[in-house]
Amino acid sequence: xxxxxxxxxxxDSMKEPMFFGENVNVARYDQQKHPxxxxxxxxxxxxxxxxxxxxxxxxRKDFQKLEEHEQHIFLSNLKYxxxxxxxxGRSPNVALLPIVSLxxxxxxxxxxxxxxxxxxxxxxxxxxxxxxxxxxxxxDITVNKEITKRADSVSVYxxxxxxxxxxxxxxxxxxxxxxxxxxxxxxxxxxxxxxYLTVASVNVLEAIRFYVSFACSFAFAERxxxxxxxxxxxxxxxxxxxxxxxxxxxxxxxxxxxDDPEMAIIAQECKEEMRNIFVEAAEQEKDWASYLFKDxxxxxxxxxxxxxxxxxxxxxxxxxxxxxxxxxxxxxxIPWINAWLVSDNVQVAPQxxxxxxxxxxxxxxxxxxxxxxxxxx
Amino acid sequence: xxxLTSNKPDKIRDKVHRVLLGKKQILVTEDxxxxxxxxxxxxxxxxxxxEGYCSSCSIKLLWGQVEYPFEPxxxxxxxxxxxxxxxxxxxxxxxxxxx
Numbered sequence: 001x002x003x004x005x006x007x008x009x010x011x012d013s014m015k016e017p018m019f020f021g022e023n024v025n026v027a028r029y030d031q032q033k034h035p036x037x038x039x040x041x042x043x044x045x046x047x048x049x050x051x052x053x054x055x056x057x058x059x060r061k062d063f064q065k066l067e068e069h070e071q072h073i074f075l076s077n078l079k080y081x082x083x084x085x086x087x088x089g090r091s092p093n094v095a096l097l098p099i100v101s102l103x104x105x106x107x108x109x110x111x112x113x114x115x116x117x118x119x120x121x122x123x124x125x126x127x128x129x130x131x132x133x134x135x136x137x138x139x140d141i142t143v144n145k146e147i148t149k150r151a152d153s154v155s156v157y158x159x160x161x162x163x164x165x166x167x168x169x170x171x172x173x174x175x176x177x178x179x180x181x182x183x184x185x186x187x188x189x190x191x192x193x194x195x196y197l198t199v200a201s202v203n204v205l206e207a208i209r210f211y212v213s214f215a216c217s218f219a220f221a222e223r224x225x226x227x228x229x230x231x232x233x234x235x236x237x238x239x240x241x242x243x244x245x246x247x248x249x250x251x252x253x254x255x256x257x258x259d260d261p262e263m264a265i266i267a268q269e270c271k272e273e274m275r276n277i278f279v280e281a282a283e284q285e286k287d288w289a290s291y292l293f294k295d296x297x298x299x300x301x302x303x304x305x306x307x308x309x310x311x312x313x314x315x316x317x318x319x320x321x322x323x324x325x326x327x328x329x330x331x332x333x334i335p336w337i338n339a340w341l342v343s344d345n346v347q348v349a350p351q352x353x354x355x356x357x358x359x360x361x362x363x364x365x366x367x368x369x370x371x372x373x374x375x376x377x
Numbered sequence: 378x379x380x381l382t383s384n385k386p387d388k389i390r391d392k393v394h395r396v397l398l399g400k401k402q403i404l405v406t407e408d409x410x411x412x413x414x415x416x417x418x419x420x421x422x423x424x425x426x427x428e429g430y431c432s433s434c435s436i437k438l439l440w441g442q443v444e445y446p447f448e449p450x451x452x453x454x455x456x457x458x459x460x461x462x463x464x465x466x467x468x469x470x471x472x473x474x475x476x
């Protein structure tokens with residue numbers, strides 16, 4: 001029940017479910033119930049980058065030349081991205097670490113969350129470089145009604161799960177009265193349901209909400225504006241593609257019942273609710289698109305096109321987690337986004353590539369006897 | 378190595394296979410993944426990572442056999458395939474999720 005940082009019980013972690021089993025004790029990866037999570041960790045580590053590597057000096061000049069309504073689009077989009085990563089930089093840790101039961105998944109959650117903190121640091125790097133007073137922009141995130149509306153919808157499932165898990169950890173199963181929140185029923189079933197819906201809403205955040213914001217960032221770069229920003233967003237998009245694969249695996253493993261048979265029943269029960277999470281998020285994103293373009297659109301993107309993209313990407317993501325698609329839009333209205341999203345032309349620093357002169361203590365093991373033929377002592 | 382098979386029997390194991398997509402038919406080889414070969418034919422497929430971890434290029438595999446030279450990181454739904462890293466191993470029929 002109550003969380004322990006080093007569970008003293010002896011148990012076989014290969015038989016534990018992903019969540020709500022025993023608290024993890026030994027961080028060991030020699031045996032893994034779901035090896036996919038370690039593969040995701042390795043991939044994420046291979047992606048490591050720092051925002052300071054990207055030069056933004058021309059973005060400052062570009063930004064000053066933007067029309068006022070374009071500056072509004074750019075800054076609002078950046079504020080939204082800042083909000084999303086503020087949530088993602090902490091919430092997987094706070095919500096999921098107290099209930100995770102597999103060492104490889106625990107470490108994936110930490111690795112995942114850490115990479116989101118790099119994204120948060122990127123936004124500060126960008127904002128510092130393009131405006132004189134970053135304070136105004138950051139302060140607006142907690143005040144601006146359009147942004148706070150989004151904050152509610154991205155944090156509501158996390159917050160509910162965190163509240164329920166903390167009640168479970170302190171008071172155990174049962175119905176507990178919480179001042180100002182009323183009676184809250186804590187059963188294993190209700191906890192698992194809250195978890196499933198949280199993972200679904202995180203998948204929506206990473207697989208839909210982020211992509212809508214990427215579309216805006218890349219629309220500027222399509223016009224050869226704010227290209228340093230686009231380079232950073234490209235690195236962020238590469239990370240997010242991996243994160244959404246992580247949540248898709250969690251959702252699909254849960255729904256399959258292979259990990260925890262009760263979770264399959266819950267996934268079935270929650271199907272309609274999960275569908276609603278996707279559809280509601282899509283509607284919210286379309287409203288957001290109208291807010292972005294309220295004072296005018298930009299070449300290549302307007303509220304209508306962005307709305308179509310929202311519908312399209314929502315369909316794609318719903319299909320990926322086994323839901324029927326919800327919208328009519330069948331084709332990507334902004335196919336140029338793929339060229340920006342593609343990761344294979346992301347520049348890799350020499351020290352990360354296998355260039356031996358850059359690697360510390362590099363030893364070339366691929367030698368044969370004949371390599372020493374011209375060597376005389 | 379992952380293999381997806383269907384109940385349709387293998388045709389002659391040639392190096393060139395037919396890919397059916399609606400009324401279109403194209404010929405592909407086993408030398409490259411399906412995605413690049415579809416693109417060369419002017420067929421637009423969604424993509425992002427092009428190395429099997431993002432699942433953007435997930436398309437329906439109605440029948441036929443494909444193989445992955447390495448296990449992709451993305452979850453592959455049953456009845457679907459990842460075009461970016463799948464090698465076509467028999468005649469196949471594919472469809473986009475929206476069809």
